[in-house]
Amino acid sequence: MAHFVKFSPGAPPYARRLTITNAKPQTVVLIHGLWFPGYILFVLGRRLRRQGFTVHAFSYPSVRADLSANAERLAGFLDTLDADTVHLVGHSLGGILIRALFHHHPRQKPGRIVTLGTPHGGSRVAQHQSRYAPWRWAMGKGVIQLLTGAPRHWTSPPREIGVICGTRSFGMGRLLVRHLPRPNDGLLTVKESAFPAAREHLALPVSHTGMLFSREVAEQVGQFLMTGKFSR
Template sequence: MTPTPRGPESAADAAGVQAVRRVLLVHGLWMPPLAMRTLAARLRSAGYEPAIFGYRSIVGSTRAAVDAVRDRLRHGPPTHVVGHSLGGLMALEALRAEPTLPVVRVACLGTPLCGSGVAQVMSRNPLTTLYLGRSAALLRSGCTWLPPGVEVGMVAGSRPRGLGALVARFDGVHDGTVQLDETRVPGLADHVLIDASHSGLLVSREAVRQVLAFLGSGAFLR
């Protein structure tokens, strides 16, 4: 898949893509910032400068988290973002609210861009809805809007191991929590499927290899 061309005013053109070494890591639902440390260490060993963004994925509001992402990025240098699951949605919502943020590329890991079927099923029951916290609405709806001038790539998993299979029925390939079809939207710069579960995407060496390729070139390895 050919990467989407960027306009002359993009952060990539302002700084030069190869010079961008800052990476903001955004974790997913039920995850503490600590969950991103393995990924951060591997990015650092590859010469990047990762920083982990933490937020309250259950008790905190989506708006507060999105605003905090915006504040973190707004006055910094051109930056790449890597978001796991809900973290990818938070990053895209931040760019929707403020398209001028200096973000060059966004690598999503198992992010349900089309909305999460598991979240939709859980929302039918008041008790299980509590497990989604205040992020339930964003998880149900997803974010099919992609920011102009920013390349967005998706690493999806195909290992069907996860808690999602206990509450929802999947049709086709899934990672135990997110279905493959939920990770595809028109306009993605690239999309790749690897052998990893939803949570396993955080520690998979293949996931890191693909993220590094995308951050460096805007395309995944084949």
């Protein structure tokens, strides 16, 4: 069962409602998280294609490059797309990369944004593991930037943003940090996944990685991209 979670009174005034035109098919760019390759998004992408979207997956070096370098890569990729509307969907660190994109390259085509299990409020698990040098190396430059608070100084993307959080507590985070506050998705708490500037938040019974394979998540992503609202 889906649960709608209110974290803020609503999106800021500059997050204006998108007017969709029918000039070209709406394009969606999927952005993976830490450690994952682009093909982890295959199932989500296939389900969005069935909803009528043109879908691309963007891959980037999530460990060895920092957020600004990867934002430049993403901006270059988006420039190659022949589309009037480009929606962005980011899983985990991919959602932070979307915010980095608008911070460093704000002139983007119209579209909506959905983040899936993104640590907008930081990550207790990552903070805990960053005490150990091997883990700091494994998590990479982007996560270290997140933990040092760089995204807090960025202006929110001027787009309608939907946030999906998981509440199925199954994943590596529970093994690394005992007593991870609930509700959580096995890595991030719902509070950590929240983004005050988002138009809507939705909590679903999925785990951090499992949300990429959830039919309901795919349906809700498509619904928000089309209408600016999750299905109730």
